[in-house]
Amino acid sequence: MGRLEGKVVFLTGAGAGIAKATAKMCVREGAVVAICELNREAGERAEREIREAGGNALFVQADVTQDDSVRDAIAATVKHFGKLNVLFNCAGGSSQDDRPVHEMDLDVWHKTVALNLLHPFLTCRHGIPHMIKAGGGSIVNVTSHLGLVGSLKPAYAATKGGIISFTKTLAAQYVQYGIRANAVAPGSVRTERQIARYENKDFVEKPSAASREREVFQKLYPFSKGEPEDIAAIAVFLASDESRMLTGTTIAADGGRSSYLKVYAGED
Ligand SMILES: NC(=O)c1ccc[n+]([C@@H]2O[C@H](COP(=O)([O-])OP(=O)(O)OC[C@H]3O[C@@H](n4cnc5c(N)ncnc54)[C@H](O)[C@@H]3O)[C@@H](O)[C@H]2O)c1
Numbered sequence: 001m002g003r004l005e006g007k008v009v010f011l012t013g014a015g016a017g018i019a020k021a022t023a024k025m026c027v028r029e030g031a032v033v034a035i036c037e038l039n040r041e042a043g044e045r046a047e048r049e050i051r052e053a054g055g056n057a058l059f060v061q062a063d064v065t066q067d068d069s070v071r072d073a074i075a076a077t078v079k080h081f082g083k084l085n086v087l088f089n090c091a092g093g094s095s096q097d098d099r100p101v102h103e104m105d106l107d108v109w110h111k112t113v114a115l116n117l118l119h120p121f122l123t124c125r126h127g128i129p130h131m132i133k134a135g136g137g138s139i140v141n142v143t144s145h146l147g148l149v150g151s152l153k154p155a156y157a158a159t160k161g162g163i164i165s166f167t168k169t170l171a172a173q174y175v176q177y178g179i180r181a182n183a184v185a186p187g188s189v190r191t192e193r194q195i196a197r198y199e200n201k202d203f204v205e206k207p208s209a210a211s212r213e214r215e216v217f218q219k220l221y222p223f224s225k226g227e228p229e230d231i232a233a234i235a236v237f238l239a240s241d242e243s244r245m246l247t248g249t250t251i252a253a254d255g256g257r258s259s260y261l262k263v264y265a266g267e268d
Pocket of ligand 1: 014063193
């Protein structure tokens with residue numbers, strides 16, 4: 001028996017990266033999955049890959065920043081699979097234009113809030129009634145280590161911090177229905193997008209203060225860079241009954257980045 005046998009899992013942004021890896025792992029653990037994705041090509045590809053491997057997946061195209069779109073995607077999932085047990089709210093990201101507060105375009109703020117914070121609100125708004133009907137379930141939200149410590153990207157950090165307190169509120173509000181809510185806060189994850197950005201042959205970092213800082217950083221936090229499957233494993237754990245004592249918590253999967261500041265020998 002898989003750890004998610006018979007469960008219906010709805011994953012946002014599952015055409016790529018962490019959510020796609022999580023969808024595949026959920027299927028290996030016995031679940032059926034709804035691939036909620038804006039990009040049709042990516043969503044259909046994920047659906048096809050899962051089906052070709054013998055799993056059961058449904059692509060539902062949606063823009064997670066739009067109320068009607070999320071409502072319809074959840075409705076299509078429940079119509080197809082008959083119920084909903086797990087929400088994995090993963091679509092998200094930051095903008096290159098997420099600049100210091102006094103320089104930031106207001107539109108960047110609103111778009112970041114819509115994608116990272118309005119989105120889990122909308123999936124919960126439309127998904128929770130079905131989870132209540134199912135007698136309980138698990139909500140897994142994806143935040144970031146930058147939601148735990150703050151960063152130089154104000155909109156991203158604020159929305160990811162918001163997810164953490166939103167998760168605690170969901171835990172309090174829905175405990176009576178047998179619904180748990182937790183979050184995972186990744187550090188750096190080698191998704192296709194990250195690899196294309198940082199590991200292609202054109203990305204040659206010139207020696208600079210920043211590159212030297214990065215070298216030191218690697219030594220301080222050698223476990224801080226992971227694969228999508230590292231986060232997927234935590235998501236599956238949070239979705240499954242193995243984590244039945246966890247609700248309202250955030251697991252920092254960041255190799256210690258939000259936990260310690262290591263000073264060099266001789267410093268204090
Ligand atoms: N990759 C990392 O290093 C890292 C680190 C910390 C946190 N995170 C968080 O993890 C989550 C997933 O990151 P990733 O790197 O796997 O992302 P990704 O960019 O690889 O994939 C995101 C997917 O979401 C889809 N998407 C974007 N906007 C959408 C919308 N409006 N509606 C529906 N789908 C939409 C994209 O098309 C894409 O397929 C994000 O919330 C991100 O903030 C990632």
